[in-house]
Every structure is written in C-alpha cells, then in structure tokens.
Amino acid sequence: MAAPLSDSKKLTALLIVSISLFAAIAIFFGGLLGFYGIVALFLLFSIIFTYFVKKLTSFETHTVVTLLRTRKPLWIFDRFAHHSRLLDFLTEAGLVLGFGAIAVDYLHGRKAGGMKRAALFAFTVLFLIALLFGIDLLFNNAFSEGVLTKNFFFILSLVFGLMGFAGFTIAILAMQAVQIVSQYLVGERACPGVAPLIPGIEIPSVPVVIPAHAWISLILILIIHEAMHGIVSRKEKIPVKSTGLLLFGFIPIGGFVEPDEKKLLAAEEKKQLRVYAAGPAANLAAFAGLNIFLVAVFLLIGATIAPWANEIRDKSVAGVEIVGVQEKIEFCGKTYGSSSFGQLREGMKVNEINGKKVQRIDQITSEISSTRFQPITLTVDLNGLAEQILLVPNELGSFGFIVQNIPASDFNPPQEFLLYSQFISLFADFFGWFILLNFLLALMNFLPIPTFDGGRIAPLLLHRYLGAFNLPEEKAKKTIVKFFLYTLVSLFILNALPLFI
The missing domain is CATH 2.30.42.10 (PDZ domain)
Known part of the structure; x- marks a missing residue:
C-alpha cells in the first residue's frame, strides 16, 4: 500500500494545478476579461485553492490566506544571533534611519540631557538632511527635481531629519493626496499614489509595470526581512515559536517570524525596538550593499569586457x-x-x-x-x-x-556578443528591481501603522513626548497608535482613489 502524501506534497500539487489553470485561462481569455475580470478570477481561484488546502492539509487557513508554519530554519537564527555588536549597530542604525532624530534622542539624547541633548538632536537632523541629498543624487534627483516634490524638497528634508523615513513617507503620501484631490476638483485624471505590488501585471492608471521576474526579488526580500527579525529575537533571548510563508490564494505575499509575544512585550523597550527595527534595517542594509555590489561589478566589466563589447557595438x-x-x-x-x-x-x-x-x-x-x-x-x-x-x-x-x-x-555581431548583451540587460534589470524593492519595502515597514513594524516602534519612541498631557503610559501609546492609524488610513484611501474612480 502506498504511503499517504505529506502536507507539503499535497500543497505542491494544489499549487501546480491552481497556477496552471489560472495561467491558461488568463492567457487565452485575458483580453476578454480585462484587468478587473482577471482580478475577480484570481479571487475565485484563491478561495477555491484555500478551501482545498484547509480540507486536505493541516496548514492554518483564513478564507483566502494560508499560513505555512515551520520550525526547520530556526537553528539558522541561533547561528547568526551571536554577532551581537554588528546586530546592535544594524538595528539601531535602522531605527535612526526609520525615525530620525527622535530615535537618536531616545537612544542617546535622554542620557545626555540639557544642551548636549539639544546639540545631538540638531546634529542628527543636519546629518540626515545631508544623507537625503545623497539618496536624491543616487536616484538622479528624483526628489529635488520631481514634479511632486521639487517645491517642497526642503520641507521633506527637514521632516526626514526629524522623523526619518517614517515621516518622509507620510509627507509624500500627504503631498500625493493633495495633488490627487486637486486634480479631481478641476476634472483631471490622476495616477494613484499607492497601488498593489504585483509583478508581471499591468494595473490600470499605474504608469509603471513591474516585470514578472521581480517575484524572485520579492521572495528574497521577504526572507531577508523576516530572517533578521528572527535572528535579532534570538540575540535578545526571545524565543521564536515558528517561521514561515504567507500565501494569498496561491501567491506568496509575505513571510513571518513568530516570536513569543508575551516574552517580547515583557522585554525592555530597547530590546523590543531592536527586534521591530531588524526587518526594515536589513532591507536598507541590502539596498546599500547591493548598490555597492552593482557598482563594483560594472567597474570590473568596464575594465575587462566593456572595451571588447563597445568595439563590437560601434x-x-x-x-x-x-x-x-x-x-x-x-x-x-x-x-x-x-x-x-x-x-x-x-x-x-x-x-x-x-x-x-x-x-x-x-x-x-x-x-x-x-x-x-x-x-x-x-x-x-x-x-x-x-x-x-x-x-x-x-x-x-x-x-x-x-x-x-x-x-x-x-x-553581423558574433553570437557571444548577443548572449553577453542579453545577460547584462537581464542582470541589470533584475538587480535594479531587487535594489528598488528593498528600499520601498523598508519605507513601507517603517510606517507607524498597525501590521507594519513602524506601528510598534512609534508608540515606544513617542509616548514620552506626550508627558505634558499627563497621560498614563499605556494611554499615551494607544493615543499615538490611533492618531497614526486614522491619519494613514485616510491618506491611503485618498492615494488609492484613482484605482477605482
């Protein structure tokens, strides 16, 4: 008698069947269905897929979401967790980039007090403003000369200095919301300020199409992000129950690490902040490291292969x-x-x-x-x-x-030149998107809203600034959460309007 199939084999079979059927229908009837028809088809397939996962396996499911939990990679977290100094530097640097001078004030300013505290705060703001100018140069003056931001670049720089990428992203969302509303008021169309990130799918009103190969980048980015949460949790002696993958229907949309929530919340604030900041900090580190790698690769190519390639191109x-x-x-x-x-x-x-x-x-x-x-x-x-x-x-x-x-x-160029050109084009495109998506995911996760890492960081950093209102600590934290929740949900709705209207 044949041995019963394991859950993983059943899931693999369901994935193959679902993806194959969906792809076949989308390819042959995509023109007839249109974008919203394909979305409806995907949702139908997602519901059916998740139903069969629930019936045939023991994986946890929620309507169209499946959680694939495992403990197998946990030993890797322990192996890297002993690099305590490097991890402290990485997470605290990420915290500063995510929340600016406010994070520095929490980490170091409170201990200094008086004029030293004010001087440190001012120095951090100026340093981060200079850093944003460098980032702007890296992105070819996308902020200082961009249609939306060029008239407000100084304000954006100041916001970045005060509250890092969290404040910067909120400011961008606010600017986009104002522009969208103002264009609607005069009868003009607008592009959405936010949109689903679906590689290979052209979304109406969105001027950019992310190539299908970016699915690989997204999966790698999520692994980097969640693995760092797990590594820092173990470094801070917080147990990790499991890790795994999150599926929306049959598409992976995220990873997760599940630390012991009670022990995490019982840990001192600084340890909690390091754990929460670890994911986006890892994405920023990958963004910086990959930029350096790409520059080094193209310098090497420029010194070795480029003269031959340019001669053939000419x-x-x-x-x-x-x-x-x-x-x-x-x-x-x-x-x-x-x-x-x-x-x-x-x-x-x-x-x-x-x-x-x-x-x-x-x-x-x-x-x-x-x-x-x-x-x-x-x-x-x-x-x-x-x-x-x-x-x-x-x-x-x-x-x-x-x-x-x-x-x-x-x-007629030689065959090896054609292969080289195709490889270089694919290599640059893949790593270009890999770098950009790392940066965007870090920005998104620093947003101070529940479900994102920033939603847990913000109350810990900011509740002391509400001391003048004589609020109890927990009430101050809840007030901060509500403020950012209402603000960001409103901004997201306004930014998403062009997707539907």
Whole structure:
C-alpha cells in the first residue's frame, strides 16, 4: 500500500494545478476579461485553492490566506544571533534611519540631557538632511527635481531629519493626496499614489509595470526581512515559536517570524525596538550593499569586457537617428510640453550631444541621465546639413524625442556578443528591481501603522513626548497608535482613489 502524501506534497500539487489553470485561462481569455475580470478570477481561484488546502492539509487557513508554519530554519537564527555588536549597530542604525532624530534622542539624547541633548538632536537632523541629498543624487534627483516634490524638497528634508523615513513617507503620501484631490476638483485624471505590488501585471492608471521576474526579488526580500527579525529575537533571548510563508490564494505575499509575544512585550523597550527595527534595517542594509555590489561589478566589466563589447557595438551600428518627436507628453492626467516639437524631425541623424560624439543610443541616454533636468545641445544632420539645437527638459525631465540605432549593413555581431548583451540587460534589470524593492519595502515597514513594524516602534519612541498631557503610559501609546492609524488610513484611501474612480 502506498504511503499517504505529506502536507507539503499535497500543497505542491494544489499549487501546480491552481497556477496552471489560472495561467491558461488568463492567457487565452485575458483580453476578454480585462484587468478587473482577471482580478475577480484570481479571487475565485484563491478561495477555491484555500478551501482545498484547509480540507486536505493541516496548514492554518483564513478564507483566502494560508499560513505555512515551520520550525526547520530556526537553528539558522541561533547561528547568526551571536554577532551581537554588528546586530546592535544594524538595528539601531535602522531605527535612526526609520525615525530620525527622535530615535537618536531616545537612544542617546535622554542620557545626555540639557544642551548636549539639544546639540545631538540638531546634529542628527543636519546629518540626515545631508544623507537625503545623497539618496536624491543616487536616484538622479528624483526628489529635488520631481514634479511632486521639487517645491517642497526642503520641507521633506527637514521632516526626514526629524522623523526619518517614517515621516518622509507620510509627507509624500500627504503631498500625493493633495495633488490627487486637486486634480479631481478641476476634472483631471490622476495616477494613484499607492497601488498593489504585483509583478508581471499591468494595473490600470499605474504608469509603471513591474516585470514578472521581480517575484524572485520579492521572495528574497521577504526572507531577508523576516530572517533578521528572527535572528535579532534570538540575540535578545526571545524565543521564536515558528517561521514561515504567507500565501494569498496561491501567491506568496509575505513571510513571518513568530516570536513569543508575551516574552517580547515583557522585554525592555530597547530590546523590543531592536527586534521591530531588524526587518526594515536589513532591507536598507541590502539596498546599500547591493548598490555597492552593482557598482563594483560594472567597474570590473568596464575594465575587462566593456572595451571588447563597445568595439563590437560601434561596428554594429552606423549611427543614431530620430524616429519620433512628441508634440506633448501626457502623464498621470497632466499634459507637459516637448521642446523637441518644431525643432527636431524624424530621419535626423544625431552626431553629437553636448559636444560629445554620438555613435550609439546608450551614449545619448547616459549623457541625459548624468545631466538630468538640465538643457542639452544636439548636433543633428538632415540631408547633409548639420545644425545645433538646444533642448530644455520639461517638468518630467523629458525632451520629447525618440531615437534608435541605425544598423550597420555590412556587419553581423558574433553570437557571444548577443548572449553577453542579453545577460547584462537581464542582470541589470533584475538587480535594479531587487535594489528598488528593498528600499520601498523598508519605507513601507517603517510606517507607524498597525501590521507594519513602524506601528510598534512609534508608540515606544513617542509616548514620552506626550508627558505634558499627563497621560498614563499605556494611554499615551494607544493615543499615538490611533492618531497614526486614522491619519494613514485616510491618506491611503485618498492615494488609492484613482484605482477605482
């Protein structure tokens, strides 16, 4: 007689069947169903999948959610938990980045007192403002020159200095909410400020589509996040009951570590804060480490393989030509001008950009990226007549022209070059999204709202500032939780309006 199937094998079989059926229907009938039809189909499959998981296995289920608990990885937490100094530094640095000068005041300022405390607070604010300027440069002036934030970048910087990424994200959500409401009041469409993060799915009104391979990044990010919670819990001598994966239907949406809640709440505040900050701190550390890794890899490629690759690229193309000129650019319900319209024409060959010779598209994109939001000068050629044209970017940083390489008719690149180009493109895209999603998940988890790590951090850090109201400690903590809950739920609703209206 055959041995009965284990729960894990039953679950695997259910996953294979559910994903295969859903994918087949979505592929063949996706055009007919549309986005909301596919969402409804997914919810139906999720309910059916979770029902069979409940009937056939012992895993814990809740309507469309399944918790896959295990104790197998817990020994890994213990193995890494002895690096106490490194873990203390990582979690406290994460706490400071998450909650700014307020966190520094809690960790060190209270002990100093008087002028030293005020000086430390002011120094932290200035240091974090300088750090935000560095982050802004890393993201090509996305905040200081962004349409939404450029007029308020100083205020954003000050908020970041005072309350770290938690305050920064709340401020961004508030700005987006104001913009969405103001656009609706004048009859304009708007892009949502928040949206579901579903790789491979194009969501209506959302101008960005996350590639399907980002599912791998998301799973790795969640592992990093939850594993660090477990490691720091064990470092602080707090037992971990289990760890595991959270499924919404048949899709993994998160991981979890389940510490002993009673012992965690009984621990001293500083230990609790380290445990709560560990997850987003690990994501920020991964964000920084991966950036360094990517820079090192491309420097190595630049010193070794790039000269060979660039030589082949130069032989593969006969120049760059303009294949499109936009009269106007529409983005999130607003229309922006195009300085290229009326100056550039299709068929023009681009010879130079800002005085630098152009042979390939990447030379144009690289120059525009390095001088983002700055005017550029193109030297173009049409029917043998050379002309210099000054172009000014619009508020989006766009010039409104489209270019493509002119293939060289007498050269076929070798197969190894084509494989190299495909690999580099996939490598850069994968790690680019991996880095960005680490950063976004850290920001989200610092938000001071229940279910996120910041929702547990904020009451511990802030309740002392309500001392003037003579509130008992527990009541002060509950007041802080309610304030941020009502504020952030309201902001989330306003930011999500364009998804439905």
